[in-house]
Amino acid sequence: MATSGAILVLYLIAHMYGNLKVFSGQEAFDGYAHSLRELGYPMLPENGFLWVFRIVLLASVLIHIYSAVALWARARRARPASQRYQVKKRVHRTYASYTMRWGGVLIALFVIFHILHLTVNVIAPGGASDSPYERLVNGFQPQFWFVTLFYVAAVVAVGFHLRHGIWSGLATLGVNQARRQPVLNSIATVIALVVTVGFVLPPLAITFGLVG
Amino acid sequence: MNITLRVWRQKGRDDEGRMVTYKLTDVSPDMSFLEMLDVLNEKLTLENEDPVAFDHDCREGICGACGVVIDGEAHGPERTTTCQLHMRSFKDGDTITVEPWRAKAFPVVKDLVVDRSSFDRIIQAGGYISAPTGTAPDAHANPIPKPDADRAFDAATCIGCGACVAACPNASSMLFTASKVTHLGMLPQGQPERASRVVRMINQQDEEDFGGCTNIGECAAVCPKGIPLDTISQLNRDLLGSLGKGIG
Numbered sequence: 001m002a003t004s005g006a007i008l009v010l011y012l013i014a015h016m017y018g019n020l021k022v023f024s025g026q027e028a029f030d031g032y033a034h035s036l037r038e039l040g041y042p043m044l045p046e047n048g049f050l051w052v053f054r055i056v057l058l059a060s061v062l063i064h065i066y067s068a069v070a071l072w073a074r075a076r077r078a079r080p081a082s083q084r085y086q087v088k089k090r091v092h093r094t095y096a097s098y099t100m101r102w103g104g105v106l107i108a109l110f111v112i113f114h115i116l117h118l119t120v121n122v123i124a125p126g127g128a129s130d131s132p133y134e135r136l137v138n139g140f141q142p143q144f145w146f147v148t149l150f151y152v153a154a155v156v157a158v159g160f161h162l163r164h165g166i167w168s169g170l171a172t173l174g175v176n177q178a179r180r181q182p183v184l185n186s187i188a189t190v191i192a193l194v195v196t197v198g199f200v201l202p203p204l205a206i207t208f209g210l211v212g
Numbered sequence: 213m214n215i216t217l218r219v220w221r222q223k224g225r226d227d228e229g230r231m232v233t234y235k236l237t238d239v240s241p242d243m244s245f246l247e248m249l250d251v252l253n254e255k256l257t258l259e260n261e262d263p264v265a266f267d268h269d270c271r272e273g274i275c276g277a278c279g280v281v282i283d284g285e286a287h288g289p290e291r292t293t294t295c296q297l298h299m300r301s302f303k304d305g306d307t308i309t310v311e312p313w314r315a316k317a318f319p320v321v322k323d324l325v326v327d328r329s330s331f332d333r334i335i336q337a338g339g340y341i342s343a344p345t346g347t348a349p350d351a352h353a354n355p356i357p358k359p360d361a362d363r364a365f366d367a368a369t370c371i372g373c374g375a376c377v378a379a380c381p382n383a384s385s386m387l388f389t390a391s392k393v394t395h396l397g398m399l400p401q402g403q404p405e406r407a408s409r410v411v412r413m414i415n416q417q418d419e420e421d422f423g424g425c426t427n428i429g430e431c432a433a434v435c436p437k438g439i440p441l442d443t444i445s446q447l448n449r450d451l452l453g454s455l456g457k458g459i460g
Contacts, residue, residue: 071382071424078383078423083314086218086231089284091379092433100426168427171441174449178442 001067002169004060009166009191011057012158016198022211023202026133033132061111068104096164096192103157110154117147137212140203148207152200159196163188213239213299216307217252219264222320229320231309241300245288246271246278248299249310265323271295273436276371279378280324281311286375286434293373293436313378317385317420330420331372331388337416338409339392341401354400364398367391369437376431376439382423387431389413390443393450407459410450 018036021029039049090098117123118135125147126138140148166188170176176184205211215236222229236255239248246268253263269277273296282288288297302308310324318326356364368391376387393410396402402409425444432441 071426075382075384075423078316078421079314080316083316085281085284085311085314086220087281087284087309087311090430091285092429093381094428097426097428164427171427171445172425172448174445174452176442176445178440181442 001064001071002172004064004067005165005169006173007056007060008064009162009169011060012162012195012199013191016195019202020198022133022136023205026131029133029136030131061108065104065108068101072101094164096160097168099157099160100164103161106157107154107161110150110157113150114154136202137206140206141212142207142209145207148203151203155196155199158199159192162192162195166191213241213302213304215239215248215299215302215305218307218309219252219323220311220320221264221323222312224322225319239299241298243299244271244295245282245297245299246295265321265325267325268295274371276373279313279373279375281313281378283309286313286378287373287436291434291436291438293371296436313374315377315383315422317383317422318374318377326374328372328374330422331374331385333420334385334389334413334416335392338405338412339396340405341396342404343401356399360398364395367394367398367439367443370395370435370439371437373436375434375436377422379430379434380423380425381428381430382426384425384431385417385420385422386425386444386447387435387439387441389417390447391439394443394446397446397450406450407454407457410447411454411459414447414451 018032021032037047037050041048044052113123117125117139118132121128121135124135124138125144126141127134129135129138140151167185170184170188202211217234217236218231219234220229221232234252234256236248236252239251243251246266249264249266256263266280267277269275271278273293276293278294279287280294282294282297287294289301290297312318312320312324313326313328317330318328321327370388370391372388374385374388377383377385380386393413396409397406427441427444429441432439
């Protein structure tokens with residue numbers, strides 16, 4: 001859970017960096033997207049790096065989901081439905097930790113939509129295009145405000161997921177110590193906030209006509 | 213004080229349980245929660261009803277025998293054991309819900325009494341040291357750095373009441389196991405078994421059908437002894453070390 005999560009967090013940060021290139025114009029954005037295909041070329045075959053990257057990501061996602069389901073199943077077994085509390089108060093748990101499981105399901109559904117939309121371009125609101133920049137700009141036009149809304153909601157869910165996930169992952173990897181706890185929590189909050197804002201900016205900028 | 217109690221009643225292990233409502237009048241705010249239950253039981257006995265079974269022993273907050281979930285919080289609204297909780301923490305006219313610890317590994321024996329021998333089996337799996345017995349060694353024969361001694365002592369204050377499991381959304385016993393691993397792992401006497409201890413205790417904990425830890429922190433928040441959450445990270449670090457050495 002922690003290791004696969006860490007890979008995904010690092011990927012998200014790289015992905016966010018790429019997205020922000022949209023503010024440098026079509027050439028920079030498309031050039032960046034294209035350079036990912038040629039990374040390592042001619043040492044690696046064309047698209048080689050990209051596919052290695054995709055396989056590592058897919059493996060991380062599958063391991064992450066498998067671990068989550070296993071933990072959920074164990075929790076169900078450890079406190080079966082017949083032993084539920086009549087009254088249960090949240091003493092310490094945060095909204096972020098409370099929504100890890102269902103938030104994760106929402107994120108998984110969003111990722112499927114997201115790949116169909118902007119990678120494969122099968123779902124193409126505003127028209128399909130070979131240019132990643134145009135796909136992005138077409139998809140988040142003001143008349144497709146609902147696409148933007150879903151995107152923003154999913155990114156906020158990712159933010160909450162990271163807030164608890166980064167902290168929890170660090171604790172699982174044995175990094176947590178009483179005096180480090182405030183620092184670890186701050187790291188989790190800052191990364192969660194930066195990633196949320198970084199991902200929300202491009203689609204909002206397009207929907208509000210600042211880019212494109 | 214007048215109090216309305218909603219108490220979990222269950223005749224035996226295999227019986228269906230249900231919540232039963234009782235009204236108590238003239239409860240003194242200076243009574244402990246268990247004394248209030250004693251008053252209820254006296255009343256039930258006089259009415260020829262079965263008294264409510266609950267675990268208790270020292271009533272000083274040091275043995276770990278008592279423990280019920282009060283209004284959805286393990287040991288109730290104060291950070292102490294149920295026996296050290298007093299009725300002044302409630303208001304006149306309150307309705308108080310009292311339930312047993314709920315986890316598959318803690319089956320209800322009767323009413324509010326649960327069987328916590330799963331904790332004993334976790335201890336038997338690795339919560340010990342192999343030390344020669346005999347006369348007490350010299351106090352300074354084994355120097356231990358003060359921070360290590362403090363950390364070991366903080367972890368050793370665990371009384372095994374089970375509130376961590378009761379409060380955990382996953383019904384995980386991680387804080388309990390981690391407190392033992394940290395307690396023994398910080399001291400030189402605990403080193404010979406350190407690597408195998410954590411693996412054995414975790415395996416036993418899984419076998420008892422406790423849930424997995426997701427670092428939510430409810431356990432440490434309700435712990436009457438204030439066992440810190442970072443003991444769980446200590447356990448994870450020991451476990452990574454053991455797995456790295458091929459133990460497990």
